Amino acid sequence: MKLVYFSWLREKAGLSEEEVELPPAVGDVRDLLDWQRERGGGFAEAFADLASVRVAVNQEHVTLDHAVKAGDEIAFFPPVTGGRP
Amino acid sequence: MIRVQEDDFDVGAELARLSDGNSAVGGICAFVGLVRDMADDQQISAMTLEHYPAMTEKELTGIEAEARQRWPLEDALIIHRHGRLEPGDRIVLVATASAHREAAFEACHFLIDWLKTRAPFWKKEEKASGSEWVEARASDDDAAARWNETGSAGKAAG
Numbered sequence: 001m002k003l004v005y006f007s008w009l010r011e012k013a014g015l016s017e018e019e020v021e022l023p024p025a026v027g028d029v030r031d032l033l034d035w036q037r038e039r040g041g042g043f044a045e046a047f048a049d050l051a052s053v054r055v056a057v058n059q060e061h062v063t064l065d066h067a068v069k070a071g072d073e074i075a076f077f078p079p080v081t082g083g084r085p
Numbered sequence: 086m087i088r089v090q091e092d093d094f095d096v097g098a099e100l101a102r103l104s105d106g107n108s109a110v111g112g113i114c115a116f117v118g119l120v121r122d123m124a125d126d127q128q129i130s131a132m133t134l135e136h137y138p139a140m141t142e143k144e145l146t147g148i149e150a151e152a153r154q155r156w157p158l159e160d161a162l163i164i165h166r167h168g169r170l171e172p173g174d175r176i177v178l179v180a181t182a183s184a185h186r187e188a189a190f191e192a193c194h195f196l197i198d199w200l201k202t203r204a205p206f207w208k209k210e211e212k213a214s215g216s217e218w219v220e221a222r223a224s225d226d227d228a229a230a231r232w233n234e235t236g237s238a239g240k241a242a243g
Binding site for chain 1: 135136137139140143202203204205206207208209218219220221
């Protein structure tokens with residue numbers, strides 16, 4: 001599956017996108033966020049505060065219990081800030 | 086129609102195109118968002134907008150479709166810029182064309198409120214103290230939430 005990162009999550013993770021094999025124990029978004037934190041380093045830092053992380057699966061906003069599968073494009077980003085005019 | 090682009094846009098030309106050849110249009114309402122030079126009492130020298138292209142396109146298309154469903158619009162246009170912008174630069178254009186002004190005003194207001202809360206853009210501001218990412222604001226959520234009621238803003242408020 002493809003993982004993509006935006007804003008400060010991209011900066012902390014140290015990359016904008018990557019291809020990874022779906023980890024065996026990961027069934028939903030919550031599992032995937034736990035897995036990200038266990039990777040340590042910049043990933044642990046990026047995913048330390050889950051209250052400020054939003055997730056989209058295949059370009060749709062999802063909640064923590066949304067299932068993930070091989071082939072998905074999963075995006076991690078902070079709450080959007082729009083144009084603020 | 087929606088467009089996400091790095092380049093500036095010509096407001097006059099865009100508005101003219103919106104009603105070109107369609108004499109059912111009785112009015113066009115436009116909102117042009119500009120980059121301000123102040124944020125939280127601090128001077129901004131520039132800001133950079135990052136976005137998620139595949140998702141931005143999907144969401145803006147969805148927002149435009151919703152506006153067209155809720156109001157009798159002849160046409161609608163959303164242009165949002167990304168990349169590095171400086172104070173005074175145009176950042177967004179929302180324009181709605183309808184037979185009558187009420188639909189054009191309301192749909193335009195609805196679209197800009199939603200753009201601010203839903204569109205996947207993230208902004209990094211450059212200040213004297215350094216660069217920092219802008220955090221989401223509750224006041225913007227409130228502005229968009231008033232459209233959750235069915236009907237117009239006036240009905241929602243009443």
